[in-house]
Amino acid sequence: MHKLFRLFSMHNYSMTQDYAAVISAALAALFLVGFAEFIGGLRVISEDADQIRALHAEEIKESVTAFKAGRKISGPQREQLDRKLLLYQRRLNKMQILHRVSRLITLLTLAYLGYALLDVLHWSALAKPGPRPDIARGSFLTTAFSTWLLIIAHALRMHVRHQFRSWERWVEIAKQWGIDDPDEAMRTAKEWAASRTRGDAA
Structure with missing residues (x-):
């Protein structure tokens, strides 16, 4: 506890x-890493969104074609299509929300x-810079916390990405099994595996 107090104490x-x-070199290096992470996140969002649309291309095409033709899909076909499109939209929204959280943390x-780096560079440019413990502590804590935030x-x-x-x-497995919902x-599969473990399944 005493060491933690010393970490935040300005007198040290x-x-x-x-x-x-x-510290300026460390801050600049972390800034470059963070910038690369931010740009990489933008590319990944676009790629994953395109892939999700590709997985549901048939359902999207069917809905768009009916819309352009002014035709309404009804009955069981409509229910099945709505269910598939709802799954597509739900998965896309969930993925985009998590990606946006990651981008927000990075930004x-x-x-x-950037603020900490400018603070240090401004101090270095002064003709007679003082000890300024607030800048020293702030830049050190920024380096430490930013490393964890980027991780x-x-x-x-x-x-x-792993979830996707x-x-x-x-x-693909759901399509092979004739099931609309991949989560189902x-x-x-989990219920079947559990039944195999218990010896209930054929």
């Missing part, structure tokens, strides 16, 4: 030119890093 920090050189981290943002993006790839496989196919 002091700006020097050597420290300014080291806020970039702003945080969290990247891990979240990778988690979304898993769901993509279950879409996943539940069926």
Whole structure:
């Protein structure tokens, strides 16, 4: 607990030119990593959205064709189509929300890093810079917290990618099994595996 208090105590920090050189390099490196993560996130969002649309191309085409022709789909066909389009929209929305959270974390981290870097560079440019423990502590904590935030943002993006790839496989499996909902196919597979373990399944 005492070490944690010392970490946040301003009395333990002091700006020097050597420290300014080291911390500015660290902040700049983290900024570049964060910027690459942000750009990579934009590309991934577009790719995943296109892939989801491709998986549901038949349903989307059927709905668009009927709309352009001024024709209404009714009966069981309409219910089945609505259910498939709802699954598509739900999955797309969930994926985009998680990607946006990751991008927001990265963007806020970039702003945080940029401000700290400018603060350090401004101190270095002063004719007679003082010890400024507030800048020293702030830049150190920014480096530490930003590292964790970028790790969290990247891990979240990778988690979304993993979920999407898993769901993509279950879409194909559901089609092979004649099931509309990939989540239902996943539940069926788990129930079947559990029954095999118990010895209930054939």
